[in-house]
Amino acid sequence: MAIAKRAVVVTGASTGIGLACVEILTKKGFFVFGSVRKRADAERLQSRFGDDFSPLLFDVTDAGAVARAAQEVDARLGGATLAGLVNNAGVAVPGPLLHLSIADLRHQLETNLIGQLQVTQAFAALLGARAPQRGAPGRIVNMSSVAGRFASPFLGAYNASKFALEGMSDALRRELMVYGVDLIVIQPGMIATPIWDKADSRDFSPFDATIYGPAARRMRKWAVDGGRAAPGPELVAKAVLRALTAPRPPARIPVANGIGHTLPSLLPARFVDWLVARRLGFHETRDKLRVHYSDGDGNGE
Numbered sequence: 114m115a116i117a118k119r120a121v122v123v124t125g126a127s128t129g130i131g132l133a134c135v136e137i138l139t140k141k142g143f144f145v146f147g148s149v150r151k152r153a154d155a156e157r158l159q160s161r162f163g164d165d166f167s168p169l170l171f172d173v174t175d176a177g178a179v180a181r182a183a184q185e186v187d188a189r190l191g192g193a194t195l196a197g198l199v200n201n202a203g204v205a206v207p208g209p210l211l212h213l214s215i216a217d218l219r220h221q222l223e224t225n226l227i228g229q230l231q232v233t234q235a236f237a238a239l240l241g242a243r244a245p246q247r248g249a250p251g252r253i254v255n256m257s258s259v260a261g262r263f264a265s266p267f268l269g270a271y272n273a274s275k276f277a278l279e280g281m282s283d284a285l286r287r288e289l290m291v292y293g294v295d296l297i298v299i300q301p302g303m304i305a306t307p308i309w310d311k312a313d314s315r316d317f318s319p320f321d322a323t324i325y326g327p328a329a330r331r332m333r334k335w336a337v338d339g340g341r342a343a344p345g346p347e348l349v350a351k352a353v354l355r356a357l358t359a360p361r362p363p364a365r366i367p368v369a370n371g372i373g374h375t376l377p378s379l380l381p382a383r384f385v386d387w388l389v390a391r392r393l394g395f396h397e398t399r400d401k402l403r404v405h406y407s408d409g410d411g412n413g414e
Contacts, residue, residue: 116190118144119143119196120144120145120190120193121143121145121195122146122147122186122195123135123147123201124147124148124200124201124202124232125203126145126147126148126149127154127158128306129304129306130304130346130349130350131147131199132158133349134353135162136347136350137354138353138357139166143196143197144166145162145167146166146168146186146189147167147168147169148171148173150171150172155168167189169182169185172228173228174223174231176231179232182235183239186236186239190239193247193248194239194241194246194247194249194251195241195251196252197254198236198240198251198252198253199357200233200253200255200256201254201256202224202228202229203225203256204225205221205268205271206218206220206221206271207270207317207333208317208319208329209266209267209269209320211323211325212320212323221273222273222277225275225278226274226278229255229281230281233253233285237294240252240253241293241294242294243292246292246293251294252294252295252297252362253285253294253296253297254297254299254353254356254357255297255299256301257275257278257298257299257300257365258271258300259301259302260275261276262279263377263378264276265332266325266389266393267329267333278298279298286364295362296364297362298366299356300366300367300368301348301369302343302367302368302369303340303343303369304340304343304346305343305346306340317329317330324402327394328395332393343369348368
C-alpha cells in the first residue's frame with residue numbers, strides 16, 4: 114500500500130536525536146522510516162508511533178542491509194519521491210590519537226563518514242537524483258557537530274569524522290544542484306543524549322598508563338557532566354524540521370552553540386592551543402618531563 118504522506122528516512126532512530134526527529138516529524142504530518150540495528154528497538158518504535166512509522170533494520174556500515182532497506186522504501190513509496198533523508202546515525206570513539214587503535218579509527222570513520230555516503234548513495238534516486246524525475250526533489254540533512262569546527266584533545270577520531278563530513282557535505286550539496294536536491298548540515302553543540310552514558314562507561318584503562326591518562330579522564334568527566342546538563346535533543350529535531358521544510362534553509366544550522374563554541378574560531382590557533390593545554394595541565398606535565406630528562410642523563414636544558 115502506497116504512502117499518502119510526505120516520507121522521510123531517519124537513520125539512528127532508536128534513541129537521542131534520531132528518536133526526537135521521529136517524534137517531531139510524525140507530529141508534523143510526515144511518515145518516517147527509521148533505521149535501527151536491533152529488532153527490539155524496531156518493535157518498540159513501531160508500537161509507539163503506529164501507522165506513521167516503519168522501521169528499517171540496518172547498520173550504516175552494512176552495504177547489503179542498506180541496499181535492501183532502500184529497496185523496501187522504494188516499494189512502499191509506490192513511485193513517489195522521498196521528502197528527506199536525515200543522516201543521523203553515528204558513534205564517538207574517544208582516546209589520545211597516539212594510542213588509539215587503528216581499528217577504532219577505522220570504525221569511527223566507517224560509521225560517521227563512509228556510512229553516511231553509503232546511505233546517501235542508496236537513497237539518492239528516491240530523493241530525486243535520477244532522470245527522469247518523478248516528483249519534487251527531496252532534501253538531505255547531515256548531522257555534523259561543533260566538533261566539525263573545533264578539535265578537542267582525546268576526540269581526534271571523532272573530530273576527523275565530522276571535519277570530513279563537513280567537507281563531503283559541501284561537495285555533495287554542490288554536485289546535487291543539478292538535480293535540485295538540497296543538502297543541509299546541522300551542527301549541534303552539547304546535547305543531552307544517551308551518548309554521554311556510553312562515554313562514561315567506556316573503558317579508558319588502556320590510556321591510563323600513558324602520559325595522557327589523568328588529563329583524558331578529566332576531559333571525559335568534564336564532557337560527560339556538561340553533556341548530561343545540556344539541552345535536550347528536541348532542539349536539534351526542530352532544526353532538522355526547519356532544514357526539511359523551510360523555503361530557503363541555510364546550508365548550515367548551528368544548534369545550542371553559545372560563546373564557548375564560537376569564540377575559539379575567532380581567536381588565534383596558537384592561543385587556543387595554550388588555553389587547552391592549560392586546562393588539561395599539559396604545561397606542568399611537560400615541565401616534569403624536562404626535569405626528568407635533565408636529571409636522567411645530564412644533557413637536558
